[in-house]
Amino acid sequence: MSSDSWPRAALLAMSLAGSPSACGPDLPSRAEPATAPARDPAGGGTPAEPTVPVEPTFAAHVAAIVYTHCTPCHHQGGSGPFAFESFDDVADHATQIAEVTADKSMPPWLPSAGPGVFVGARTLDEVTRQTLARWVEQGAVPGDLNAAPAPSPPSGGWQLGPPDLVLSTGAPFELPADGTDVYRNFVIPAPPPSSPGSPRFVRAVEIRPGDPRVVHHGVLRVDLTGSVRHLDAQDPAPGFDGMVFAGARMPDGRFLGWTPGKRPSPGSDARAWRLVGDSDLVLQLHLRPSGKVEPVVAQLGLHFAARPPTLPALSMELSSSEIDLPPGASDVRVRDRYTVPVDVAIRSLYPHAHYLGRRIEAWAVLPDRTRRELLLIEDWDFDWQDEYRFVRPVRLPKGSTIHMEWRFDNSAQNPHNPSSPPRHVTYGPASTDEMAELILEVEPDDPRHLVALDEDFRRKWLGDQAALYQRLLRRSPDDPDVAANLGAFEQLRGNVDAAVAAYEHALGSDPDHLQANVELGIVRMGAGELSRAVWHLRRAVAVAPNEARPHLTLANALRKQGQPDEAIEHYRRALALDDGLSQAHNNLAITLEARGDLRGALRHFSRAVEHGPNTAVFAKNLARVRARLER
Numbered sequence: 001m002s003s004d005s006w007p008r009a010a011l012l013a014m015s016l017a018g019s020p021s022a023c024g025p026d027l028p029s030r031a032e033p034a035t036a037p038a039r040d041p042a043g044g045g046t047p048a049e050p051t052v053p054v055e056p057t058f059a060a061h062v063a064a065i066v067y068t069h070c071t072p073c074h075h076q077g078g079s080g081p082f083a084f085e086s087f088d089d090v091a092d093h094a095t096q097i098a099e100v101t102a103d104k105s106m107p108p109w110l111p112s113a114g115p116g117v118f119v120g121a122r123t124l125d126e127v128t129r130q131t132l133a134r135w136v137e138q139g140a141v142p143g144d145l146n147a148a149p150a151p152s153p154p155s156g157g158w159q160l161g162p163p164d165l166v167l168s169t170g171a172p173f174e175l176p177a178d179g180t181d182v183y184r185n186f187v188i189p190a191p192p193p194s195s196p197g198s199p200r201f202v203r204a205v206e207i208r209p210g211d212p213r214v215v216h217h218g219v220l221r222v223d224l225t226g227s228v229r230h231l232d233a234q235d236p237a238p239g240f241d242g243m244v245f246a247g248a249r250m251p252d253g254r255f256l257g258w259t260p261g262k263r264p265s266p267g268s269d270a271r272a273w274r275l276v277g278d279s280d281l282v283l284q285l286h287l288r289p290s291g292k293v294e295p296v297v298a299q300l301g302l303h304f305a306a307r308p309p310t311l312p313a314l315s316m317e318l319s320s321s322e323i324d325l326p327p328g329a330s331d332v333r334v335r336d337r338y339t340v341p342v343d344v345a346i347r348s349l350y351p352h353a354h355y356l357g358r359r360i361e362a363w364a365v366l367p368d369r370t371r372r373e374l375l376l377i378e379d380w381d382f383d384w385q386d387e388y389r390f391v392r393p394v395r396l397p398k399g400s401t402i403h404m405e406w407r408f409d410n411s412a413q414n415p416h417n418p419s420s421p422p423r424h425v426t427y428g429p430a431s432t433d434e435m436a437e438l439i440l441e442v443e444p445d446d447p448r449h450l451v452a453l454d455e456d457f458r459r460k461w462l463g464d465q466a467a468l469y470q471r472l473l474r475r476s477p478d479d480p481d482v483a484a485n486l487g488a489f490e491q492l493r494g495n496v497d498a499a500v501a502a503y504e505h506a507l508g509s510d511p512d513h514l515q516a517n518v519e520l521g522i523v524r525m526g527a528g529e530l531s532r533a534v535w536h537l538r539r540a541v542a543v544a545p546n547e548a549r550p551h552l553t554l555a556n557a558l559r560k561q562g563q564p565d566e567a568i569e570h571y572r573r574a575l576a577l578d579d580g581l582s583q584a585h586n587n588l589a590i591t592l593e594a595r596g597d598l599r600g601a602l603r604h605f606s607r608a609v610e611h612g613p614n615t616a617v618f619a620k621n622l623a624r625v626r627a628r629l630e631r
Contacts, residue, residue, distance in 0.1 A: 050127050056135040057143025058087050065128055066090050066097070067151040069107050072260075075151070079212035079260035085151050091140050098136040101129050108384040112376045116349075119389045120262065160206050160264055163301030165191075167281065172295035173238045175214055175287050181431075182287040186239040186298065187223075187232040192277035192613055200275045201308055202251070204267035206301040207258035209285055214294045216286040216383075220256040221248035222273075223280040226580075244429050248282040251275075253313030255348055255387050255441050271313065272305035277613050278582075311443055312450045313347065316457050318362075318404040319437040320427075321468040325356060325410040327422040332408045334436045336464075339401045341456045343445040345393035346402075349375050350439040354431050355382050355416045359407040362438055367399040374402075375438075382416065382431075393443070406436035427468075465489045473505070480506040484516040491523060499523055512543045518553055530561045541570070548578035556587060564591050582612030586621060593625060601625050 053061050066084050074080030084090050090097065100106035107122035135141070169186035176182075193200050209215040223229075225247035231240045250256070252273035258264075283298055320334035351360045362374040374394060396402070410422050418432060419425075425434050444453050469486035476482055487502030500523055506516035517540040524533035537554035544550055555570035571588035574581055589604035605622040612618050 052127055052130045052134055055138065055141070056131050057141045058090065058135070059143035059145050059148035061131055062090065062135050063087070063148045065124075065132065067149060069122065069124065070097070071151045073212075077212070079216075087142050087145055087148065091142070094136045094140040098133045101132050104129075108381075110377045110379070110381060110384055110386065111388060112378055114373065114376065116374055116388065116394070117391045119391055158206055158208075158301050160204055160266055160301065160303060163206065164304045165302040167191075167300045167302065169238060169283060169296075169298045171238050172297050175294040175296050176289055177292045177294075178289050180289075181216070182241065182289075183243045183431075184239045184241060184285050184287055184296070185228065185231070185245070186283045186285070187228050188281040188283060188300065190222075190275055190277060190279045190281055199308070201269075201272035201305040202267075202275050202302050203269055203272045203305040204265060204303040205256050206264040206303075207256075207283070208299040208301065209258055209283075210296050210298050211294060212260050214287055214290050214296065215298075216288050217260070218258040218283055218285045218298070220251075220258075220300070221245050221282045221284070222251040222276075223248035223282055224276060226280075228280050228282050229580075242429070243284075243431065245282060245284065248280070250315040250439075250441075252309075253315040253441055253443075255315070255350060255439070257387060259386060267303070267305075269305040269307050270309055270311045272309040275302070275304075278580075278611055310447065312447050313441055313443045314450060314454055314457065316402075316440045316442055317437055317461065318402065318440070319435070319464070320404075320406070321464075321471070323408065323425075323427040323434045323436060325408050325425040325434060327424060328411050330409050330411040330413070331358075332410070333405060334408075335403065335405045336436075336438075337401050337403045338457065338460060340396055340398060340442075340453070342449040342453055343396070343398050344400075344453070345395045345443045345445060346374070346390065346440055347393045347443060348387055348389040348441040350385075350387045350441075351375065351377065351380075352385060352435060352437040352439070353380060353382070353406055353408070354434050355418050356408045356410050356414065356425060356434050357382065357406060357436070358409040358414070360438070361405050363403050364394070364396050365401045365403065367397060372396070395445070402440070404436075404438040408434060408436075459493075462489055462493050466493060466495075473502075478509050480510040480513045480516060483509065484513060484519065487516065487519060491519065496523060496527070512539065514540055514543050514547075514550070517543070518550055521553060521557060525557050525560065530557060533557045534561060546577060548574040548581055548584070551577070552581060552584045552587075555584070559587065559591055564595060567591055579607075580611050582608045582610075582615065582618065585611065586615075586618050589621065589625070598625055598629050602629060 056062060070080075070084045072078075074082060074084040076083050076085065082089070082093065084093070097106075101124055107124065109122040111118065111121070113123070167188050169188060173184055173186070205220060207218050207220060209218045223246070227247035228245075231246055234240065254271065254273050281300065283300065285296065285298065287296060316338065318336040318338060320336050322334055323332070325332055349362060351362070353360070357380040359380060360375065360377050364372045364374060366372060372394065375388060410417065410425055412420065412422055425432070427434060429435065442453070444450050466486065466489040469482055469489060472482045473479070473486055483502050483506035487499045487506065490502055491499035500520065503516045503520040503523070506513050507520070510516075517536045521533045521536035521540065524530075524536065534554065534557045537550060537557055540550040541554050551570040551574035555567045555574065558564075558567035558570065568588060568591055571584050571591065574584045575588070585604040585608035589601040589608065592604065593601035602622070602625050605618065605625055608615075608618040609622050
């Protein structure tokens with residue numbers, strides 16, 4: 001969904017919380033058997049089923065299992081708490097290995113077998129688990145260690161080769177020695193292309209998050225709205241805290257993330273995404289204190305595509321905010337669904353809930369009422385969530401309905417419950433609140449249908465958000481922030497009367513509410529009610545004289561009202577606060593051009609193009625003024 005021109009209140013109300021976290025290599029969807037299949041003794045060519053070795057040894061049987069499935073995380077400097085790089089390393093933890101593989105808690109992998117076959121599934125078959133168990137039962141025999149395979153050395157440098165562009169989070173963020181986990185969002189400006197106007201498409205991104213002992217996982221988003229810059233500027237340290245991405249979204253519908261031990265995907269030109277100059281990349285890292293202060297610096301390695309993509313995608317979020325979990329409630333269910341208006345293929349799924357989530361199921365019902373299973377996780381774990389990418393995309397015909405159901409357990413019997421005794425929990429972005437989401441990466445079979453799919457899902461999503469804030473406002477009628485957010489979503493839906501009513505409701509509780517005054521001023525301006533618009537925008541400037549956006553919006557209204565001198569004054573104030581506002585440069589230039597100050601207009605049109613190189617009207621305005629000056 002495009003959010004370039006959405007009200008700021010809506011952008012700040014949005015959250016795509018949560019991120020993948022997993023440990024283990026990008027492996028085939030089924031583990032290698034503990035022993036190679038033997039040929040049928042009767043002489044046929046069909047391999048016999050693999051069996052558990054009678055007397056397994058580390059060298060002949062166990063080393064390959066551990067080095068393949070455990071060592072990618074459990075190596076010196078890795079994310080695992082201890083290394084598995086030799087017989088002695090493994091023997092010291094042999095009993096523990098047998099226990100955690102027998103109960104299937106390791107390797108960490110949440111989906112149940114059956115519904116979908118996923119890339120990199122970290123599963124062990126029964127023969128492999130029993131081989132480990134028998135090896136431990138028989139005393140962890142080493143065997144001929146000279147014949148044992150060696151673990152693959154941990155990757156150093158860029159795994160996908162030298163990137164075309166390397167970006168950094170900049171100055172180190174000092175992770176405190178103690179305390180709770182930290183979600184930190186690092187804002188990385190995307191540099192303009194070397195050739196102005198030349199589009200760049202990213203085929204693959206490799207994330208190097210820093211020390212894996214403290215970095216649990218990372219998720220990358222792209223912001224075209226400038227909202228994350230605002231949040232970053234409010235925090236004196238590098239980045240800003242929280243699980244909220246503000247206006248940042250999955251770039252062109254593609255999921256980008258890092259988890260320990262997982263090899264980055266090389267991607268493809270066909271599924272590349274556009275890197276827009278003057279946009280912001282937002283890297284959210286889940287950080288865990290180590291007992292001492294740790295500096296955190298991350299890098300991104302971008303590999304560009306040779307040609308524009310041919311298979312566009314859209315990110316869709318099924319979700320429910322109707323989460324109300326009284327203490328002791330052990331099986332609360334919430335649901336969402338969406339019917340696709342065109343033929344599509346689902347490439348990946350990313351479920352998200354917090355500590356009280358217990359079970360998620362996703363499925364599709366086809367037009368002929370056939371049910372197609374997509375995902376089942378029967379024992380949710382907030383610490384081991386991940387993105388699940390299908391080996392073969394799941395194709396759904398037009399008219400299919402995608403369903404999601406989350407179940408929650410707020411009882412004392414839930415081992416993941418962070419509160420003892422349990423407390424009342426409702427919907428919210430903090431990890432102590434709850435969420436119920438399923439994000440899908442979807443490709444229309446016909447790329448020409450992407451816009452229709454986007455618009456259809458956008459209508460559904462905006463309706464859901466408006467319904468959420470209507471419920472919240474009934475619960476907290478005196479909360480001006482809730483009322484302003486309701487107004488923003490009604491404004492996006494085109495319900496102008498409902499938006500005005502919500503903004504006025506917010507101002508009834510707080511006449512100086514900044515966002516309600518700004519957005520109501522914009523609505524009044526659009527309706528031609530310039531005097532009323534200017535009144536609200538003057539109030540917004542009085543409330544926040546050091547914020548650029550109220551000055552810019554007031555200047556726009558004054559220009560429309562025929563007051564160019566005062567409009568120019570507020571454009572200049574906005575730019576003094578934020579010189580990167582391309583719209584302020586452009587509109588100031590238009591005002592100067594109308595007064596005959598062509599050189600001033602040239603200067604600010606040039607700045608508009610510099611900060612907004614992909615906005616065609618800025619370049620058109622600049623060309624017009626240049627031509628006038630030449631004449």
